[in-house]
Amino acid sequence: VPSPRPAGGSMSVVEHVREMAAAGLHSNVRLLSGLLLTMSGNNPELFSPSQKYQLLVYHADSLFHDKEYRNAVSKYTMALQQKKALSKTSKVRPSTGNAASTPQSQCLPSEIEVKYKMAECYTMLKQDKDAIAILDGIPSRQRTPKINMMLANLYKKAGQERSSVTSYKEVLRQCPLALDAILGLLSLSVKGAEVASMTINIIQSIPNLDWLSVWIKAYAFVHTGDNTRAINTICSLEKKSLLRDNVDLLGSLADLYFRAGDNKNSILKFEQAQMLDPYLIKGMDVYGYLLAREGRLEDVENLGCRLFNISDQHAEPWVVSGCHSFYSKRYSRALYLGAKAIQLNSNSVQALLLKGAALRNMGRVQEAIIHFREAIRLAPCRLDCYEGLIECYLASNSIREAMVMANNVYKTLGANAQTLTLLATVCLEDPVTQEKAKTLLDKALTQRPDYIKAVVKKAELLSREQKYEDGIALLRNALANQSDCVLHRILGDFLVAVNEYQEAMDQYSIALSLDPNDQKSLEGLQKMEKEESPTDATQEEDVDDMEGSGEEGDLEGSDSEAAQWADQEQWFGMQ
Numbered sequence: 378v379p380s381p382r383p384a385g386g387s388m389s390v391v392e393h394v395r396e397m398a399a400a401g402l403h404s405n406v407r408l409l410s411g412l413l414l415t416m417s418g419n420n421p422e423l424f425s426p427s428q429k430y431q432l433l434v435y436h437a438d439s440l441f442h443d444k445e446y447r448n449a450v451s452k453y454t455m456a457l458q459q460k461k462a463l464s465k466t467s468k469v470r471p472s473t474g475n476a477a478s479t480p481q482s483q484c485l486p487s488e489i490e491v492k493y494k495m496a497e498c499y500t501m502l503k504q505d506k507d508a509i510a511i512l513d514g515i516p517s518r519q520r521t522p523k524i525n526m527m528l529a530n531l532y533k534k535a536g537q538e539r540s541s542v543t544s545y546k547e548v549l550r551q552c553p554l555a556l557d558a559i560l561g562l563l564s565l566s567v568k569g570a571e572v573a574s575m576t577i578n579i580i581q582s583i584p585n586l587d588w589l590s591v592w593i594k595a596y597a598f599v600h601t602g603d604n605t606r607a608i609n610t611i612c613s614l615e616k617k618s619l620l621r622d623n624v625d626l627l628g629s630l631a632d633l634y635f636r637a638g639d640n641k642n643s644i645l646k647f648e649q650a651q652m653l654d655p656y657l658i659k660g661m662d663v664y665g666y667l668l669a670r671e672g673r674l675e676d677v678e679n680l681g682c683r684l685f686n687i688s689d690q691h692a693e694p695w696v697v698s699g700c701h702s703f704y705s706k707r708y709s710r711a712l713y714l715g716a717k718a719i720q721l722n723s724n725s726v727q728a729l730l731l732k733g734a735a736l737r738n739m740g741r742v743q744e745a746i747i748h749f750r751e752a753i754r755l756a757p758c759r760l761d762c763y764e765g766l767i768e769c770y771l772a773s774n775s776i777r778e779a780m781v782m783a784n785n786v787y788k789t790l791g792a793n794a795q796t797l798t799l800l801a802t803v804c805l806e807d808p809v810t811q812e813k814a815k816t817l818l819d820k821a822l823t824q825r826p827d828y829i830k831a832v833v834k835k836a837e838l839l840s841r842e843q844k845y846e847d848g849i850a851l852l853r854n855a856l857a858n859q860s861d862c863v864l865h866r867i868l869g870d871f872l873v874a875v876n877e878y879q880e881a882m883d884q885y886s887i888a889l890s891l892d893p894n895d896q897k898s899l900e901g902l903q904k905m906e907k908e909e910s911p912t913d914a915t916q917e918e919d920v921d922d923m924e925g926s927g928e929e930g931d932l933e934g935s936d937s938e939a940a941q942w943a944d945q946e947q948w949f950g951m952q
Contacts, residue, residue: 391428395484398435407439426466427485430459434486438494446498453495460488489515493524496531503723505531522551529561534724538565546575553579560596569597588614599629602758602790604637624650628660635663636759638795638828641859643667658684658693662718662727665697669704672862672892677701692718692725699731703738704894711735726756733765742773760786760795767799771806779803797821798831805834814838826854829861836867845874862892869901878905 388396390413398406410432417424417432424432437452492511499508512520512528520528529544542565548558553576562572573593580586591614598607611630614620631646647664651657661684669677678701684694699714715732718725733748749766756762763786770779783803787796797817804814815838821831832855839848852868855861869884882905888898 389428391424391431394435395431398438403439403442406435407443410436410439426459426463430456430463431486433459434491437491441494441498444501446501450495450498450502453491453498456491457488460491489519489521489524493521493527496524496527500527500531505535509535517547520547522548522555525551526555526558529558533561533565541565542567549575556592559593560600563593563596563600566600569594572597585619588617588620595629599633600758604633608633608637622653624654624657627653628657632660632663635667636761638760638830640667640670644671656687658687658691660693662693662696662700662725665693666700666727666731669700672704672894674701674704674894677704690721692722692728695721696725696727696731699728699735703731703735708735708738712739724755726752726759726762729755730761730765733769737765737769737772742769745769758790760790760799764799767803771803776803776806779806792820794821794825794828794831797824798828798834801831801834805838811838827858829855829859829864833863833867836871840871840874843874845871849875860887860891862888862895862898865891866895866898866901869898873901873905881905 433456440449496508525547532541545558545561595610627650634643681698695718699711703711712735718728729752733745736745752762783800801814801817804810848871865888869881872881885902
């Protein structure tokens with residue numbers, strides 16, 4: 378066989394492969410390197426160890442490019458074995474042909490880069506442990522910023538928080554403007570001041586970067602769950618002329634309003650961000666969920682289609698489509714779409730909440746609980762994750778667990794209208810704690826008179842006590858500055874109870890104009906139309922039907938009731 382390395386100055390075949398790889402001709406590299414590796418197998422003398430190493434790496438790279446990750450890993454592994462053999466032989470023959478071997482070794486693909494590629498393959502194959510093992514094996518002095526960044530993310534996912542913090546800090550030491558590493562540290566409860574101190578030199582030395590310390594402060598508030606201060610800080614950044622109309626900041630703001638239970642502002646900010654960037658994907662799952670909660674199913678469908686056109690490789694379009702199914706009461710389809718989203722991104726909180734809610738409404742409460750717990754692990758500051766779990770506990774009559782969880786949330790996230798209402802919701806389920814529920818709801822409504830969830834729960838309490846006039850006053854007051862389907866419907870129920878039929882019909886109609894799919898308003902309206910002149914007896918029955926039997930726990934009595942309940946409580950979201 379003629380040697381592939383001809384005499385004279387012309388390039389060897391391996392150098393041709395390297396040139397094609399550098400030129401990005403992956404499919405060509407794959408074919409040629411495959412043939413050359415077979416030749417090498419049939420005649421081991423054909424290529425030197427360093428040439429075999431190169432061929433294996435270029436071949437593996439082309440497999441990686443074709444997304445054949447398992448195959449790529451096996452070729453990279455062979456390449457590393459070849460490299461070991463190579464280092465041994467080069468140590469044995471020190472001085473011979475030194476001048477010739479230096480340019481050769483300079484163009485050898487880096488062993489560290491090979492390990493990084495292997496780790497990428499492992500993460501694509503969802504073998505995080507193997508990815509960590511291979512990167513861990515690189516001495517820390519030799520780790521490049523991207524290796525440290527990847528390690529930090531993997532450690533964080535595996536719950537190894539201290540190692541994760543160390544790796545993120547290493548990234549910042551090498552690249553002080555690595556903002557995602559900054560967010561990583563803040564999410565692992567490293568203090569904002571400590572993180573800011575790592576970037577202070579660069580902020581002072583570069584013009585127009587003075588906003589960065591405020592940016593760090595804002596996201597420090599985000600990660601400690603201090604929504605109000607986070608919102609104020611980001612708004613102050615947003616007002617700075619240089620950062621006005623930044624899509625990332627608007628998205629963060631929308632998400633914060635959502636967490637704080639201010640849906641109107643959340644939707645506004647999402648719309649603003651979308652106008653600025655029609656290809657925006659991040660946060661669109663929350664936006665779709667909010668639209669679905671408001672009964673805007675056609676908008677949700679359009680949003681889903683648009684997102685699928687942008688990318689079906691992200692979780693968001695699947696979640697949006699799943700929200701559409703969930704609110705159309707097609708729970709098994711919602712379950713499938715949620716599962717698909719989790720497969721694409723195991724960190725998607727919204728996908729976990731969607732799948733959990735679908736499982737709960739299908740009566741598979743224990744499985745639902747697992748999903749809500751995972752959501753809580755990923756987003757410990759998001760109240761809606763806890764709400765989902767607590768609804769599961771109540772659905773399975775585990776009032777004690779629900780109470781423990783609600784108390785914990787109240788302690789960790791602080792006493793605000795949302796946590797007070799959540800605790801009150803659990804207290805309402807237990808006859809012993811009715812008075813406590815009342816106190817908690819009054820506190821919540823003092824803080825935020827327009828907080829819909831608190832108003833709904835307070836109305837439920839007043840209805841049990843048959844204090845309809847008080848209920849009507851409460852609901853009218855809450856509806857003075859906002860329009861909400863559930864509030865209009867409950868007001869309708871209360872008006873029926875005090876024989877104000879005409880106005881009750883108006884309220885049901887308003888509720889249906891806001892959400893045409895609202896089953897209970899429809900039932901209320903149909904009942905009224907059937908009985909234009911009700912006798913006293915049917916009236917009494919009406920009130921009972923509308924408000925449940927008035928016994929404790931009537932809302933969680935059965936699966937179908939649990940499903941309606943989930944609907945009325947507007948699924949697993951914030952108010």
